[in-house]
Amino acid sequence: xxxxxxxxxxxxxxxxxxxxxxxxxxxxxxxxxxxxxxxxxxxxxxxxxxxxxxxxxxxxxxxxxxxxxxxxxxxxxxxxxxxxxxxxxxxxxxxxxxxxxxxxxxxxxxxxxxxxxxxxxxxxxxxxxxxxxxxxxxxxxxxxxxxxxxxxxxxxxxxxxxxxxxxxxxxxxxxxxxxxxxxxxxxxxxxxxxxxxxxxxxxxxxxxxxxxxxxxxxxxxxxxxxxxxxxxxxxxxxxxxxxxxxxxxxxxxxxxxxxxxxxxxxxxxxxxxxxxxxxxxxxxxxxxxxxxxxxxxxxxxxxxxxxxxxxxxxxxxxxxxxxxxxxxxxxxxxxxxxxxxxxxxxxxxxxxxxxxxxxxxxxxxxxxxxxxxxxxxxxxxxxxxxxxxxxxxxxxxxxxxxxxxxxxxxxxxxxxxxxxxxxxxxxxxxxxxxxxxxxxxxxxxxxxxxxxxxxxxxxxxxxxxxxxxxxxxxxxxxxxxxxxxxxxxxxxxxxxxxxxxxxxxxxxxxxxxxxxxxxxxxxxxxxxxxxxxxxxxxxxxxxxxxxxxxxxxxxxxxxxxxxxxxxxxxxxxxxxxxxxxxxxxxxxxxxxxx
RNA sequence: GGGGGUGUAGCUCAGUUGGUUAGAGCGAUCGCCUGUCACGCGAUAGGUCGAGGGUUCGAGUCCCUUCACUCCCGCCA
Numbered sequence: 001x002x003x004x005x006x007x008x009x010x011x012x013x014x015x016x017x018x019x020x021x022x023x024x025x026x027x028x029x030x031x032x033x034x035x036x037x038x039x040x041x042x043x044x045x046x047x048x049x050x051x052x053x054x055x056x057x058x059x060x061x062x063x064x065x066x067x068x069x070x071x072x073x074x075x076x077x078x079x080x081x082x083x084x085x086x087x088x089x090x091x092x093x094x095x096x097x098x099x100x101x102x103x104x105x106x107x108x109x110x111x112x113x114x115x116x117x118x119x120x121x122x123x124x125x126x127x128x129x130x131x132x133x134x135x136x137x138x139x140x141x142x143x144x145x146x147x148x149x150x151x152x153x154x155x156x157x158x159x160x161x162x163x164x165x166x167x168x169x170x171x172x173x174x175x176x177x178x179x180x181x182x183x184x185x186x187x188x189x190x191x192x193x194x195x196x197x198x199x200x201x202x203x204x205x206x207x208x209x210x211x212x213x214x215x216x217x218x219x220x221x222x223x224x225x226x227x228x229x230x231x232x233x234x235x236x237x238x239x240x241x242x243x244x245x246x247x248x249x250x251x252x253x254x255x256x257x258x259x260x261x262x263x264x265x266x267x268x269x270x271x272x273x274x275x276x277x278x279x280x281x282x283x284x285x286x287x288x289x290x291x292x293x294x295x296x297x298x299x300x301x302x303x304x305x306x307x308x309x310x311x312x313x314x315x316x317x318x319x320x321x322x323x324x325x326x327x328x329x330x331x332x333x334x335x336x337x338x339x340x341x342x343x344x345x346x347x348x349x350x351x352x353x354x355x356x357x358x359x360x361x362x363x364x365x366x367x368x369x370x371x372x373x374x375x376x377x378x379x380x381x382x383x384x385x386x387x388x389x390x391x392x393x394x395x396x397x398x399x400x401x402x403x404x405x406x407x408x409x410x411x412x413x414x415x416x417x418x419x420x421x422x423x424x425x426x427x428x429x430x431x432x433x434x435x436x437x438x439x440x441x442x443x444x445x446x447x448x449x450x451x452x453x454x455x456x457x458x459x460x461x462x463x464x465x466x467x468x469x470x471x472x473x474x475x476x477x478x479x480x481x482x483x484x485x486x487x488x489x490x491x492x493x494x495x496x497x498x499x500x501x502x503x504x505x506x507x508x509x510x511x512x513x514x515x516x517x518x519x520x521x522x523x524x525x526x527x528x529x530x531x532x533x534x535x536x537x538x539x540x541x542x543x544x545x546x547x548x549x550x551x552x553x554x555x556x557x558x559x560x561x562x563x564x565x566x567x568x569x570x571x572x573x574x575x576x577x578x579x580x581x582x583x584x585x586x587x588x589x590x591x592x593x594x
Numbered sequence: 595g596g597g598g599g600u601g602u603a604g605c606u607c608a609g610u611u612g613g614u615u616a617g618a619g620c621g622a623u624c625g626c627c628u629g630u631c632a633c634g635c636g637a638u639a640g641g642u643c644g645a646g647g648g649u650u651c652g653a654g655u656c657c658c659u660u661c662a663c664u665c666c667c668g669c670c671a
Contacts (some may be wrong), residue, residue, distance in 0.1 A: 029631075036628035053628065067621085084629055092631090109622060112605060116620080116632080120605070123663055176671045196671090223670040353597085353667085455671050492671085565664065 004072055004104070010046025014093050016077045023048060023096065024072040024104060026134065027065065028115050037063055039098075040115075041073060044139075048091045050075065052098040062101060068114055068131075070105035073098055122556070127570040129561055141558050145546045148264055149216055152237055152542075155256055161214040161239060166201035168194060168218070174520045175457060177221035180232070183586040194220035197539060200524050202240040203458065203496055206535040207527045214239040216542060224565075227554045228488060228544060231567035234555075236491070237545075240537030246479050246495055249536050250274075250435065253483065253491070257540070261431055264549045270294070270432040274483070278438040287327075287413030289439075292487030293432035295420040299327050299412045300390040302400070310379035316358075316402040327408050328400040329415055330392040331423060335361045335371075337397070341422065342372065345399065348418055354401070354411045361397040362387065368394065406446075417487070431485055431548065438462070439480040442473045442509060453510050455480050458503075458524070459494035460536070465502065473509045483540065485548060493538025500529045 004024045012021065025043035032038075035054040039062070040047050050073050052059055065071070075096040086092035112124050114134050125132040133139055153163070172179045172193035179193035195201070197219045205213045217238040225231035241249060254274055261269060270293065282289050285298050305311060306320040316326055334341070342359050349357040360372035362383060370378045378386075392398060399419065401411050420426050441461050443454040451473055459478040461468055468476060479495035497503050503525060507517045517525060546558040556562040563569050583589060 031630045031633050032627085033630065033633075034627035036630080038630050038633085040631070047631095049631070051629085081629080084631085086631055088631080109604065113621065116606090118606060118620090121601090121663070124605080177669080199671095221670060224668085226670085227665070229670070351598085453671060457671070459671095566662095 008045040009041050009043040009048045010090055012048060012077050012091050012094055012096070014079070017079050017094060019077045020075070020099075021077055021096065022072060022074050023050075024070065026114075027067050027069050027071060030065075030067065032063055039073075041071070041096075042134075046091060047089050048094075048096060049086070049089075050096040050098050056098065058098065058101055062098070065103070066107045066109070068107040068110060068134075069103060070107075072102040072104055074100040122564065123570065126556075126562065126564055129571045133560065138557060141546070141550045141552065142560050144264065144550055145542075145558050145560075148260060148546055148549060149542065151260060151263060152256065153216070155259060156214045156237075156239070159212075159252065161212040162210055163215055164205060164210070164213055165215065166195070166198040166205075166217065170195050170201075173200075175453070177223050180220045180222050183588055185586055188587040196221050197236060198238050199456075199458070200521070202238055202537060203498075203524060203535065204527050206240055206242045207530070207532045209242075209533075211242045212240075213537075217539075222567075225563075225567070228547065230543065230555050230559060231563050231565065235542040236539040237542055238537070238539045240535060242533040242535045244495070244534070244536050246437075246481065246536065249493060249495070249538055250481075253493075253538055253540065257433065257483070257490075257545075260545065261549065265431070265551075268430045270430050274433040274435050276435040276437050279436055279440065280438065282436050283409055286416065287409040287411075288487075289436050289482065290484045290487055290489045291413075291434070292417065292420075292426070293434055293484075294426045294428075294430055294486060295416060296425055297329050297331070297416045297420050299329055299416065302326050302328050302386055302389055305382055305385050305389070306402075308379075308382050308385070311377060311382045313358075313374060313377035316400075319402045324402050324404055325408055326400055326402045327412050328386075328390060328398050329412060329419060330390050331397045331399070331419060332393070333395050334397040334423070335363065335395040342397070345415070345419060345422065349401075349411065349415065352411070352414060354407075355403075357399045357401055357411070357415060359397055359399045362392060362394050364394045372397075433483065433485045436482040436484055437480075438477045439482075440474065441476040441478040441480075441506065444474065450511060451509055453506075455492070456494050457507065457510065458496050460497045461502070461506065465499075470505065470509060479536065481538070483538070488544055488548065489541075490544055490548075491538050491540035493536065495534070495536035498528055498532040498534055500525055503528065 001022070004022070006022045009023055009025045023041060025041040028040040028042035028047055030037065030039055037052050037059065039050045039052070041050050052062055073096060075098045077094050078097045080093055080095055110131065111128050112120055112131055114131055117137070133142065156163070169182060169192040172181065172191065173196065177196050179196065182192040182194065184190045184192060198215065198217050202213055215238045217236050218233055219236055220233050222232070239252075241252070258269065258272055275293070277291070279289055282291055284301070285291070287299050303320055303325040306313065306317050306326055311317065320326060346356045346359065358374045360370035360375040360378070363369050363371050368380050368383050369375065370383055386392060386398065390398070399415060401408060401415070403411065440454050441459065442451050444450070445452045455478070459480045462477040462479055481494065482492045483490040497506065504514050504517055508514075512520070543555050543558060547555055550558050552558055561569065561571065568574065
């Protein structure tokens with residue numbers, strides 16, 4: 001036995017009664033009855049109640065001691081009488097009669113309490129993260145994270161993937177997110193970049209003949225934070241496989257995720273085979289390439305209805321004539337919802353910066369009619385056409401918006417979420433996975449009007465490579481895919497383009513000539529010309545997986561030492577100033593913007 | 595870069611139409627209490643009402659500026 005403990009704080013049970021033991025931990029809570037003192041001692045494993053009365057020479061000292069002080073307790077395990085058993089803790093049938101104690105670590109007055117479940121401002125939680133992490137919920141989240149990562153690792157090993165580390169100091173990449181730069185002392189004026197993802201390295205690992213690679217890889221992107229996006233750094237389960245088609249990657253990842261989610265959550269999986277939705281369908285039906293499939297609402301295009309002469313909704317008709325579309329969301333059996341329900345949604349849409357959401361409800365007295373502010377503009381026949389196009393029935397309501405395609409996708413996807421939440425249509429006890437497939441290889445940049453890669457420039461275009469029509473680049477689809485769960489993008493991957501000539505061709509469409517490609521991707525393009533296997537992979541986000549499993553809405557709740565929204569570590573005071581000598585050695589001088 | 599929310603004691607919050615000395619619970623300190631498990635009871639200390647400016651006889655409260663945190667848009671192939 002070591003000198004600090006014979007048992008943990010979650011080990012002692014009825015069958016230990018009578019034993020002399022030593023336990024150590026934090027003072028979670030004290031209940032002082034004057035001549036009798038209860039102390040809840042806590043460690044990583046649990047809580048044990050310790051008790052001491054005034055007969056004991058240590059009583060006065062222990063009575064004065066601060067919460068969260070670390071102490072060692074020597075004592076005897078005693079039975080609790082039936083009335084005093086605490087069913088809420090696993091050691092609740094016994095308690096420790098304190099004989100002696102030692103302070104191992106003193107504690108100042110706490111800036112935040114540890115033992116409550118109350119919520120606190122993030123600022124103080126992040127500054128005193130080590131105190132925050134002692135608290136039950138987040139402590140458990142971090143342990144869950146550890147277990148999930150171990151599980152994934154063993155599953156990956158079991159199916160023949162090899163884990164490799166890739167460089168953290170690498171070169172800046174021209175595409176994608178902003179890089180974090182690291183100045184090189186030995187190469188004055190030059191910079192390393194932290195990897196946004198090990199993308200090129202994992203492809204090089206395939207070219208090197210290792211067949212199946214994975215890594216729990218840190219990724220660094222200097223972009224602004226969101227609730228589900230850490231600023232600065234995050235982790236991906238990065239994986240890549242040789243001699244595979246899209247289906248092979250799907251099989252591996254689908255099984256892995258299903259096993260993981262089954263093991264670590266009791267929520268039900270809506271489908272064990274992830275449905276596949278093309279990018280085009282997703283944008284049409286959900287207005288988003290990360291649809292929450294728990295949400296039953298679907299978007300329909302009813303532009304044609306506004307070409308009818310018996311529809312007199314002139315504002316929309318005029319817009320449609322000049323190229324706009326009309327899309328709508330049908331809500332089932334909402335005819336008896338109060339006016340405020342509809343108006344709130346319209347009000348919400350305006351607050352989001354859109355021109356609002358028109359709505360009406362389908363009714364039938366003698367004949368079909370539409371009730372609501374814009375109902376009068378629709379003839380019976382036009383309503384029948386809408387019902388036929390959308391599957392709407394009498395008693396349903398229809399929310400509609402008119403705009404260009406991009407704005408429509410934007411508003412309808414947000415409205416879909418808003419309306420479903422207002423109607424409480426989303427089952428929070430389930431996970432709805434799907435694949436989004438068939439991403440377009442290129443898209444038109446709205447500002448410059450130029451053709452650019454829509455996702456990963458290294459993706460393989462679909463179809464017979466001899467027959468690709470490069471004249472219509474916007475029609476080329478890629479073997480590019482995302483996994484979405486409950487509206488959260490979990491990962492993105494692709495079958496890679498391993499053919500240098502094809503790569504040059506695709507890059508030329510995006511406006512890069514051969515020389516530029518050779519310069520910017522020298523490592524990759526060179527490697528591909530020395531016998532590259534067909535390969536592909538994917539990279540699920542670890543933080544987001546754990547977030548879903550822990551039922552948290554914020555990624556900081558599953559991150560041990562997160563930065564705040566401004567990418568500052570309040571505990572370690574990072575980033576910080578560096579001294580003049582450090583700068584000098586790196587050949588740097590500062591020229592701050594005002 | 596832009597928009598929304600929040601900011602009052604160490605912590606969580608209340609504070610009415612602008613009106614006396616800014617309150618409560620937890621925590622701290624002191625006292626009482628031998629079966630609690632959010633123990634109970636009593637007392638004491640603790641405030642730049644985020645900061646600065648303005649309006650007013652009078653500002654936690656109204657106005658302007660600014661800062662911090664947070665959510666969202668942009669951004670994140």
